[in-house]
Amino acid sequence: MAIGDHKGLGKVKGPTPQAASRLLLCGLLFSASALQAEETTSDAQPAANNSTTPKLATAPKLVTLEQTNQQLAVLIHNQDYLAAYQLAKPLLSLYEGDPSFDFYYGFSAAQLGYFNEALFSFERLNSNYPSVARYRLELARAYYYLGNYDAAEQQFLQVQSSNPPAQVQQTIGEFLQRIQEQRQAVFPSWGGFVSASGGYDSNYNTATDLNEVDLLDGLLTARLSRDQRAQGSGYYQLRAQGSYISPLTRRSALDLQLGASRKDNAADDLFDLDNLYASGGMRAIRGRHNLRLGGRYSHYWLGGDDLLSELSANIEWHYRLAPQWQTQASLTLSDQDNLRNNDLDLLQAETQLGAAFSAEQFSVQFALVLATDDGEQDYQARDTLGLNINAQQLLNIHNSLYASLILRDYQFQGEIPADNLLAGGETRAEQMTQAMVGYGYTLLPTLTFYTQLSHVQYDSNLPLYEYDRTLLEAGVNLTF
Incomplete structure (x- = not known):
């Protein structure tokens, strides 16, 4: 699945810099090229098909998790982030820890501005799958909107050092510039x-x-x-x-x-x-x-x-x-x-x-x-x-x-x-x-x-x- 041009960022609480919407394009770039190689060796990248959905111990849970991830994938593809969030949140106690579910839940929460909730999902994903650049980028974005500029900068620089595609480099550069501007801003x-x-x-x-x-x-x-x-x-x-x-x-x-x-x-x-x-x-x-x-x-x-x-x-x-x-x-x-x-x-x-x-x-x-x-x-x-x-x-x-x-x-x-x-x-x-x-x-x-x-x-x-x-x-x- 290729995640679309996530216009839902307009729903994020508070002012949203133009760089934020561009960052979401990183998903297209990485899932279409760089992340495809990682999918062949890891179940980390969320997908809407059976081949990458983690297997559960019993048949009823397998169906339930698979159907849930398929529904979440469709909702996020259609940019209906509120519906995806409302579907995923009641199921956290059952399915958190599954990489596909964690990604869909964290991504929909971030699109609605619930960055505290998104942070836990992406911290877990980044810890379990440190080679997946998409998870690290979403983690950096959550840190940024929560005001933890040091942590956000650290994660952005780590992705930047891996020589990602040019458009991703540009997006990271814009975020790093905004971090410096925020550090220098003084408010009453x-x-x-x-x-x-x-x-x-x-x-x-x-x-x-x-x-x-x-x-x-x-x-x-x-x-x-x-x-x-x-x-x-x-x-x-x-x-x-x-x-x-x-x-x-x-x-x-x-x-x-x-x-x-x-x-x-x-x-x-x-x-x-x-x-x-x-x-x-x-x-x-x-x-x-x-x-x-x-x-x-x-x-x-x-x-x-x-x-x-x-x-x-x-x-x-x-x-x-x-x-x-x-x-x-x-x-x-x-x-x-x-x-x-x-x-x-x-x-x-x-x-x-x-x-x-x-x-x-x-x-x-x-x-x-x-x-x-x-x-x-x-x-x-x-x-x-x-x-x-x-x-x-x-x-x-x-x-x-x-x-x-x-x-x-x-x-x-x-x-x-x-x-x-x-x-x-x-x-x-x-x-x-x-x-x-x-x-x-x-x-x-x-x-x-x-x-x-x-x-x-x-x-x-x-x-x-x-x-x-x-x-x-x-x-x-x-x-x-």
Whole structure:
């Protein structure tokens, strides 16, 4: 059977690019030439005759499946996609998995704009028969109309690499061009999230677990009180953020974010931490380049009293190397005003250089971090070298795993004053390792439950500054 010039695409919900109707001609080209060779070695290509219909175990099912596929073939040939869809949908539980039935059902669903339903059929067909280009093209088309441009691009490029007929090459090229245009388009949008969680923090005051410390280069020993050592506590944490994007042109926009967080420890209020922030920027997209200029203001309270204000400006650049890869770079200048100790006021410059990889169900990002401080006191300022790694794995539609690793090497710029009893004349050199693993369960598209475990190991050439910290947390995120 040769599938006709599927005019039914006019019924697809939403705007339908001219390239979409041309893509359906791929069926003619492949079924008439390239796919004929595959039909001789596989039952993958749907057909309306007995020779290619898969045999079932019993005679009644054979007749029923064969007659169903014959009716579907006629309806699709006559471009009556609604009737084909209505015929096939009630029979899914009986016949899904049969390649002819899956194709007819998925194709009719796509023609009516039900791309979510079509996606499952074509994902199964493409997985079982990866050499059939028609299945891969229909899968790519479903991804495209569902807005998954990365997955659509990947499938289109794979067919393109097999050197299909010229008309198919042209159609794929038009889709790839439209994918780039969609990536660059900016639309008004708003969103946000609220999160509530609770857990246990083994060292909420980030203190050493030593009982004693040396003074005056070991001449004296001081015993630390219980309040001066690491303390554990249960806690709850609340977070919220709202954001808005306002287009300036089709490829540029302004963005704004407002957010707040609170961590409340059950043991006492001394180290409860509150944060309020606002950020905004202007983004421009040109080809594979994505550039953003932005700024941010944050204010922190510790134990209910003012702790720190931070004002920063940054520039970010992302470049898409390939459908699954992009590079990124950023430069941030921040001014930190410590409201409790002026010696801790800092002007910091930080650069990050990294890359990100994203496949259908797995993604990973990594970045090299370089930073330097200009402080009121050089013994409080430091030079930083670090590495960030983040990874996410989608197990299925509901379950996901994620992990992160943060490494830092801190070299302080000056000696601690000689009159300091604990470490006079010493220059601090420290390393931090922070690892986190987590699991998320998505109950609804907007509602996710999660649990995660993180651990911080902070090492120093001065034992007083060393500490360990473990946090176990579970919570819920609601996005909107």
